[in-house]
Amino acid sequence: MMAGFEPQIIAFCCNWCTYAAADLAGTSRMHYPPNVRIVRVMCSGMVDPIYVLKAFEGGVDGILVAGCHLTDCHYIDGPVKCDETVNKLREVLHVLGLEDKRLRREMVAASEGVLFAQVINEMVEDLKKLGPSPFKAKTEALA
Amino acid sequence: MNLEDIIQKTKPYYCLECGKCTSICPVSRYDPGFTPRGMIENALLGFDDEVVLNRKLFSCLTCYTCQPECPSDVDFPVFVREARGLAQDNGQSGVCAHSGQLQSLARLMTNPDIKQNRLEWLSGEHRVSDDSDVLLWVGCAPYFEPIFRDVEFSALGVIKSTLKTMNSLGVEPRLLPNERCCGHDALWTGDFETFRKLAEHNAAQIREAGVKKIVFSCPEGYRTFKMDYPAHVKLDCEVQHFSEFVAERIGKNGLKLKETKKKVTYQDPCRLGRHLGVYDAPRKVLESIPGIELVEMRHAGPDSICCGTSAFTNCDSHSNLLRSERLKEAAATGAETLITACPKCQTHFRCATTDRGEERRSTPRLEIMDLANLVANATGE
Numbered sequence: 154m155m156a157g158f159e160p161q162i163i164a165f166c167c168n169w170c171t172y173a174a175a176d177l178a179g180t181s182r183m184h185y186p187p188n189v190r191i192v193r194v195m196c197s198g199m200v201d202p203i204y205v206l207k208a209f210e211g212g213v214d215g216i217l218v219a220g221c222h223l224t225d226c227h228y229i230d231g232p233v234k235c236d237e238t239v240n241k242l243r244e245v246l247h248v249l250g251l252e253d254k255r256l257r258r259e260m261v262a263a264s265e266g267v268l269f270a271q272v273i274n275e276m277v278e279d280l281k282k283l284g285p286s287p288f289k290a291k292t293e294a295l296a
Numbered sequence: 297m298n299l300e301d302i303i304q305k306t307k308p309y310y311c312l313e314c315g316k317c318t319s320i321c322p323v324s325r326y327d328p329g330f331t332p333r334g335m336i337e338n339a340l341l342g343f344d345d346e347v348v349l350n351r352k353l354f355s356c357l358t359c360y361t362c363q364p365e366c367p368s369d370v371d372f373p374v375f376v377r378e379a380r381g382l383a384q385d386n387g388q389s390g391v392c393a394h395s396g397q398l399q400s401l402a403r404l405m406t407n408p409d410i411k412q413n414r415l416e417w418l419s420g421e422h423r424v425s426d427d428s429d430v431l432l433w434v435g436c437a438p439y440f441e442p443i444f445r446d447v448e449f450s451a452l453g454v455i456k457s458t459l460k461t462m463n464s465l466g467v468e469p470r471l472l473p474n475e476r477c478c479g480h481d482a483l484w485t486g487d488f489e490t491f492r493k494l495a496e497h498n499a500a501q502i503r504e505a506g507v508k509k510i511v512f513s514c515p516e517g518y519r520t521f522k523m524d525y526p527a528h529v530k531l532d533c534e535v536q537h538f539s540e541f542v543a544e545r546i547g548k549n550g551l552k553l554k555e556t557k558k559k560v561t562y563q564d565p566c567r568l569g570r571h572l573g574v575y576d577a578p579r580k581v582l583e584s585i586p587g588i589e590l591v592e593m594r595h596a597g598p599d600s601i602c603c604g605t606s607a608f609t610n611c612d613s614h615s616n617l618l619r620s621e622r623l624k625e626a627a628a629t630g631a632e633t634l635i636t637a638c639p640k641c642q643t644h645f646r647c648a649t650t651d652r653g654e655e656r657r658s659t660p661r662l663e664i665m666d667l668a669n670l671v672a673n674a675t676g677e
């Protein structure tokens with residue numbers, strides 16, 4: 154682990170649930186580390202594998218893909234599709250040698266601000282243990 | 297580099313405007329917006345943007361159907377490849393199929409620090425040896441496995457079959473735990489930087505391993521190592537396609553193939569056929585399996601028609617049409633199985649046969665398998 158390493162996380166959050174949960178966490182003044190950048194997507198089902206791969210190419214340390222619970226999706230079966238995407242990606246990233254914990258899939262409802270803060274806390278902790286992504290070094294060297 | 301340099305390098309100014317290239321081009325047949333002759337003309341007349349910023353630039357299959365027909369010997373595929381390099385400099389990379397995952401993975405693999413888990417599929421039935429100077433190239437198969445599962449294609453299945461056949465021939469090859477994509481797609485889509493980095497990583501590992509011979513189940517890797525690596529990296533080893541490896545051992549070393557009753561037809565992959573001129577070896581292997589009846593398609597050998605997509609770029613409705621027509625040609629032979637010798641041909645064909653879309657109901661649902669699968673099944677055990 155690098156001293157003072159602050160992981161960068163990209164969170165793809167569905168507009169209707171997890172994005173609202175993040176908002177709730179903020180308006181309720183819950184504390185969670187500022188290491189996360191949220192990308193709002195209309196539905197977790199629209200998260201394409203390339204979003205995740207490109208983010209890793211760009212040098213992020215971890216990625217969260219989060220949306221509604223199974224039966225809450227506004228577009229019916231987005232979470233099912235999202236699970237498929239994430240599971241496939243896990244296999245691909247495993248071959249590439251990236252640790253499993255760098256990609257996290259969660260379902261966080263609009264009312265679950267506490268859960269959102271907790272997920273981010275856990276991720277930051279996990280990623281600090283793992284250290285920077287191997288792709289990070291490359292990007293920073295370029296900068 | 298600008299288009300003028302590319303013209304000087306690839307000499308399309310010998311073009312007689314006869315249009316043979318466009319009339320034989322499998323893409324032009326289905327996509328009237330794509331014309332090799334027109335592209336050359338635009339380049340020669342100085343309409344650089346209409347070549348470089350034209351999205352059709354990435355529709356060329358680089359299948360080498362046109363070049364042998366050209367009376368002036370213009371190498372259109374190489375012209376396209378170089379022009380794509382310019383397009384990349386302008387931020388264009390064609391419309392990447394599968395949302396660009398494969399291109400992204402190739403770029404990620406240029407990282408020197410990754411420690412891949414590429415060989416977890418190896419099991420007790422496979423015999424490999426770290427002292428062997430024969431390398432079996434696994435390439436992108438471990439990545440293709442999850443990505444193409446939904447078209448019911450197992451890329452690792454092809455590798456396992458290749459390995460099994462090599463074992464039956466008494467060869468225990470070496471596998472490299474950290475090899476990268478060979479860079480074929482990067483090269484042909486003009487991403488020369490990625491290609492160069494991948495080539496360097498691979499060459500360094502192969503040199504270090506002291507490999508003398510590499511066997512490929514993928515003709516694209518084979519072509520890249522044989523024809524493109526020499527210009528970029530120092531590598532001193534023999535390369536061979538699986539079909540050649542088996543063909544030269546038929547009748548010797550005791551490869552016993554059990555009877556397999558099947559009527560099959562064979563798809564010549566562009567890279568193996570027109571690029572490298574390997575037409576006989578796969579046929580010889582097929583004919584050596586007792587019970588196999590090989591029937592040729594209307595377009596076979598050098599006239600063979602491409603599977604419709606190259607380098608996972610610009611796969612569109614025209615590609616699908618081309619693919620579907622090719623499958624109809626295969627079905628018209630009366631064969632029950634289409635044999636390919638290229639994992640990418642197989643992904644593309646399977647994509648067409650597993651597509652449940654309305655307009656593709658007419659695509660024949662042929663069984664599609666790799667030559668290696670067929671041979672491995674026939675080795676029994």
Ligand code: FES
Nearest residue numbers: 167196220227231
């Ligand atoms: S709308 Fe939230 S996951 Fe589909």
